[in-house]
Amino acid sequence: MSLASTRSTPQRPAGAPLSARAKRWLYLTHRWAGVVLCLFFAMWFLSGMVMMYVGYPKLSQQERLAHLAPLDAAAIAVAPDQALAAAGAGDASGLSLAAARGGAPVYLVPGGKRQAPKVVDAATGALLPSAGASVAQATAAAWFGGQYAAHYGGTVDEDVYTHSRALDPDRPLHRVDMDDPARTRLYVSSATGMVVLDATRAERLWNYVGAWIHWLYPFRGNALDPWWHDIVVWLSVAGVAVALTGTVVGVLRWRFSRPYASGSRSPYRESMMRWHHLSGLLFALITITWIFSGLMSMNPWKIFTGNAAPLALAAYAGEPEAAPALAPPGALIGALPAPPRELNWTRVDGRGLVLARSGPGAPQVLSARDAAPYAFDEAALRAAAARLLPGAPLRGIEALDAYDLYYYARDAHAMLGHIEKPLPAWRLTFGDPQATWVYLDPKTGRILGRQDRGARASRWLFAFLHSWDWTGLLARRPLWDALLIFLSLGGAALSLTGVVIGWRRLGKKLRA
Structure with missing residues (x-):
């Protein structure tokens, strides 16, 4: 040349x-x-x-879980049904509970598309307002267990490290600089009061000549x-x-x-x-x-x-179970060998479930009704998966114990490295005109991806x-x-x- x-x-x-x-x-x-x-x-x-x-700075699931305090059953007085009622919601699917706002446990109730979730105080049942500077500073301090001072830096709508459109529901963002050895900068959502991005000083400096x-x-x-x-x-x-x-x-x-x-x-x-x-x-x-x-x-x-049709997630989830009410958090926490850092409610094939996460690795799966450990019936899960694309036959299901050429993990700092790729996984092959593949976690029932x-x-x-x-x-x-x-x-x-x-x-x- x-x-x-x-x-x-x-x-x-x-x-x-x-x-x-x-x-x-x-x-x-x-x-x-x-x-x-x-x-x-x-x-x-x-x-x-x-x-x-x-x-480019991002907050991975593992980073977030590592900085959350274990849930304390004694600090949670509000049941899931009460939190849903306070937020004006009726379906527990998508509900989560974590000590993520100022170090205190809160319920997050999903909002609409591209909307931040509503936040309900797990101690009082009150629907919490948007987060101000004091909440952001308390959240940042709790991120490191109160070990380091948090210096509030005001709000930003968008800066060098926060161009991701995934942060739009959380804007404006509170910026808090920490005195930890890595000089981490935390961005806290004004909508939820939770940390949505972290960036160490090294990440910030290298990004000017990097991403x-x-x-x-x-x-x-x-x-x-x-x-x-x-x-x-x-x-x-x-x-x-x-x-x-x-x-x-x-x-x-x-x-x-x-x-x-x-x-x-x-x-x-x-x-x-x-x-x-x-x-x-x-x-x-x-x-x-x-x-x-x-x-x-x-x-x-x-x-x-x-022009592929969207996945029929409602058909896959199935109709919600009838009463009794959802098990209280204390029962869920007590059913686990150690207090989890986060509880997530979901539904698969009509069965209400709770995914309890304590850190890296697969979450533990409990029944949302009686807090008993739950394992999927393989035939029932296959039948539910077949409903993901109405009108398209499910041609086959392959169990993957190793990554394939389309479903694989990357380092956490890579562009898509923050997306979890657990194994084993199922690869569902559908007979639609777009030749759709869906990856599914047979342990939790989560949809892991679509190709x-x-x-x-x-x-x-x-x-x-x-x-x-x-x-x-x-x-x-x-x-x-x-x-x-x-x-x-x-x-x-x-x-x-x-x-x-x-x-x-x-x-x-x-x-x-």
Whole structure:
């Protein structure tokens, strides 16, 4: 690949199919578009290496559970039915209980779509208002068990670390800086008074040369925000075009049959031009691949968005059981070997259940009515799963004891690393036009994910090509690390030499 030729009329290899006019436009397009785009290429390669080890701040399920205090039955005076009544809700499915607001136990009652849940005090049954500064500071202090001072920093609607649209129901966010050794910054929801994001000082600093710049987040949260998606898409399209033109130029300038008079097969004697040509030939394919897969990450023009029907979650849950009332939290806590940190109510095939979580690993499953341990009848669970896509036959169920190419776990800092991927799991294959797969946890009945043709294509064109997340390679670290770092450094060398060449030429033009 070469940004520019050292000669005004480069020699044309015998048999080259391009006309002189076409070659001239090819050279000019690559030369001048590369002046700007090679800056982006270099930034993407270097920031991508940072993202291999430091991701954009997020709060994983395991982090959240680790900072919650175990539930104390003596501090909970309100039954689940009372909490639902206080919030004006009748269905316990989705209800949760945790000591998550100011260190005190509260019920969270799900709101509507894209709405924050309602919060009910588990001690008094009162429906709590939105959280102010004092609540946010108390929540932040309780996050570390009261060990460190919490410094309130006011509210933010959106800042460098909180661009995720998943945080929209919680805005504005209270920002609290802690005196812990990692200098953690906590973001507390003004709607619920709960921590929704944490970011250590190291994460915050590395993100300026990592995810924040890699995803072009300088264009987020300001006047350019409505066009951020289009900016990323069209820069990527232009990047693919520049990389392709550079590849063609590099091949045209390489002497395959006989060397130049200098004895080299590359015509460039100046070191920067020569290194750009050689690194382009070596790393052109990976450059094109990574820029193209970055484009695919944006789901441009919604090419991966199908028209699949939504899952019939209500049919899968079934009709709620009749009385008796839900078991009180004290009975649920007493039925467990150790106090849980969180209780979640759910329903599968008409059976009310409670998932009790104490930390990493699978939750314990209890009956929501009598607090007895519960295990699914496999035949009944299969019948319920068949109702997830009405009108589409359930073609098969495969039990997975190991990850497959579409359902696998990543490191917690990775883009989707916060999503739990428990094993064993069931893979349900449906006979609908979109060839839908659904992943299900046979222990808890939770829906773990959904894949259709579009999602599976995105997995290969984005996740595989961009992150090389082939499970066989991920299992052989540090081979994965060494390979990606080598290729990234090669792409960075290609890009940085292009930057130098381009700006030298631009400077000459401006001086002239």
